[in-house]
């Protein structure tokens with residue numbers, strides 16, 4: 001049977017791979033899987049073709065008898081939170097998250113506000129490929145799509161109620177927000193203003209061409225943001241991805257910190273904030289070795305998992321813990337909602353700075369030093385899998401973790417080589433105790449994988 005869902009929903013270049021026909025059939029399949037008389041929230045990010053794809057999905061859902069409510073433009077975590085909080089049976093979000101501008105995607109969320117588990121994806125795929133659609137008779141087709149306009153307010157209220165507003169406000173923080181010209185602009189400044197923060201925005205107008213920077217927050221794409229952080233004298237800056245579930249932080253000196261670094265600090269903060277929570281965090285094999293090095297002495301366990309936030313979210317919900325995270329800036333605070341959430345994470349960062357009475361750069365100085373380097377090589381999935389095998393053979397005398405791709409742990413470095421779940425690329429992440437060493441290892445790996 002064919003596959004539709006990748007690491008995180010259905011993705012493709014809009015109108016080439018992700019066509020209205022595909023969206024319509026997926027809407028029918030999701031509607032059939034849900035069953036009759038269910039209420040579903042739909043929403044989207046700023047991407048080109050988003051309205052077209054949404055309308056096709058809605059047509060499919062309605063054909064199967066689903067009652068549809070439109071949330072309009074909103075961050076993915078806002079729609080997820082509202083799904084649970086406002087009592088919907090599920091949600092469909094039209095977004096390609098961090099992918100390049102020509103992509104769009106469809107993400108399906110269960111009634112608990114978390115992405116559907118893998119097993120449900122399989123069920124929906126079966127209905128899709130076998131065209132086992134439930135279609136209403138003409139007499140049953142009545143009503144129209146409703147408008148749900150409580151999503152953003154519900155979301156912002158939820159976040160503001162979970163942090164120490166007074167402590168944050170007392171510091172008079174100035175924060176630079178870079179939402180990449182997408183839906184982060186609709187919630188993050190609002191949350192911060194409510195926390196008594198002075199907000200400056202960069203790339204704050206909505207634009208599907210993503211003129212400010214690419215929708216993926218990376219060291220390269222955030223370099224201008226880092227310069228502006230220093231220029232405007234911000235205490236902290238946050239760069240989100242296209243649907244504002246991922247957040248990458250920049251300290252007041254303009255240093256960009258990868259998501260596992262901010263997550264390690266936040267896990268320490270949450271261990272104090274939530275004394276009753278299990279002292280455990282969940283993260284993917286792509287996270288740095290510094291996480292364990294920093295959290296172990298505090299008695300906090302690190303559970304390593306396959307890359308993919310859905311599994312982390314679901315495991316965090318089932319077993320409980322302080323938080324879940326990915327190195328790419330996805331951070332989950334389960335007391336709010338066990339999904340990645342840039343605005344919630346930013347509020348927690350500010351609460352930590354206020355509690356610790358320290359500048360952001362000083363907090364990051366507490367972490368063990370590693371120099372990260374991320375790169376990607378375009379190649380098909382087959383070639384990427386061959387490349388992973390080449391790496392496994394070459395480093396066969398090293399400690400390897402093969403839950404997902406291959407993670408190799410050396411004496412003063414570690415690296416991960418894995419095929420992307422959403423794009424035809426091979427991702428390479430290296431961290432070493434010196435920048436030169438990281439660069440040399442990355443170059444060696446690039447040369448090696450090119451042989452595939």
Ligand code: MG
Pocket residue numbers: 076097098241242243244245246
């Ligand atoms: Mg995202």
